Amino acid sequence: MTDSIDRSAAPGERLPVVVVGAGAMGGEWIRMLAQSPHAVVAGVVDLDVELAASTVASAGLDGVAVGNSVSEIAERAGAAAVINVTVPQAHRVVNEQALRAGFPVLCEKPLAPTVAEALRQVALADVTGELLMVSQSRRYFNHLTAFRGAVAALGPLAVVDAEFFHADHEPGFREQMAHPLLVDMSIHHFDQLRYLTGDEPVAVRCSSWNPPWSWFAGDAAASAEFELASGARFVYAGSRCTPGLQTSWNADWRVQGERGAAAWDGDDVVRVEADGVGFDVPDRSEGIAASLEEFVGALRTGTTPQNEVRANVLSLAMVEGAIRSSERGGERVVIADLLEESLAQAIADEQRDDVAGLLMSWTSAADGIATPAWGSAPASIASGGAR
Ligand SMILES: NC(=O)c1ccc[n+]([C@@H]2O[C@H](COP(=O)([O-])OP(=O)(O)OC[C@H]3O[C@@H](n4cnc5c(N)ncnc54)[C@H](O)[C@@H]3O)[C@@H](O)[C@H]2O)c1
DSSP, rough: OOOTSSSOOOSSSOEEEEOOSHHHHHHHHHHHHHHHSSSSEEEOOOOHHHHHHHHHHHOOOOOOOSSHHHHHHHHTTTEEEEEEEESSGGGGHHHHHHHHHHOOEESSOOSSHHHHHHHHHHHHHHHOOOOEEEEOOGOOOHHHHHHHHHHHHTTEEEEEEEEEEBOOOOOOOGGGSSOOOOOIHHHHHHHHHHHHHHHHHHHHHEEOOOOOSSSSSOOEEEEEEEEEESSSSEEEEESSSSOOSSSOTTTTEEEEEEEEEEEOOSSHHHSEEETTTOOOOOOOOOOOOOOHHHHHHHHOOOOOOTBBBBHHHHHEEEEEHHHHHHHHTTTOOEEHHHHHHHHHHHHHOOOOHHHHHHHHHHHHHHTTTTTTGGGGGGGGHHHHOEE
């Protein structure tokens, strides 16, 4: 940590942040931040500095530091935090640069391509003492919150079903990935399942494939069945190359419980068939604006945000478990086994002694992700929100 840097922003002031990654989603973040009461863009970093400058200009912003070095721009801009909107393969490296320079990070999903890389980042956040939060922005929808309220009243659940069908034309890293659906998109839906039910994955069987007309190099379609800790099943089907009868980006959901059923179309329609079960739709900010709000709030109060890095590992384990099952012909993959194998891989891959030492000190991966560290934030942060 670099305690000597003054990264203060009084409560009520907008937190100065550096956005790393000025591509399609980086542009979305920068435009959202330009209107945000919670944070302000102080710097933008990209390997392509011209792209960073043009994205800043097209958002109509002045006085924003631009460059290709995370730590240099964050220091020069007087930033208090970093928002990582680079491609998934770069997330860990960029997060490491920021955290080791003393800046907390809000990182776009997926946190990493593998659980092993995610575990290295759990340990890294501990070693640096900085907050690392994953922006799982699709948790923050008012109708999902309403649906969640209805689902909670259904009693024990039998089946949760989610379907995602889209025809995505977003050239770039997605079209080159081995698993563009599971790694880049289903992570949202798997994370939403955990938010919706409070249940956790135990095992998965999955099949993924690439339809013959697909414009993706890797598998753009998959079907999976997860066993959950409660005994319920999560049945998922998705495709990124299915023109016609497309679902919401949030998928189309149906839940069957002991007392009845509830459904959400992923947008603004929630339906319930269960005696005495209703729901309220809150009126709060949604998507990346809400994710940012939670991040800034956590920095200012020292509270643990729901997507603190540890809490995200099981969402990623659902993705990797599904991929592993598919690659093994639909074999049942046990999530606890995957976690432990990932810890061994993380220790083998890690180059830095402090992070490797911490990983080796865990009695298990489950132990390592059990207790969020950020809730025990330094008193100066917890008391005043001075960041
Ligand atoms: N939450 C959502 O709904 C949502 C939607 C779209 C994308 N995303 C996520 O946002 C991230 C970015 O997606 P995108 O569509 O903007 O990708 P993109 O390819 O359009 O942009 C990524 C940018 O990151 C830059 N970059 C790559 N490595 C870097 C590094 N080491 N340092 C600095 N810059 C680097 C690239 O030059 C590029 O400009 C991905 O993780 C993606 O999954 C989230």
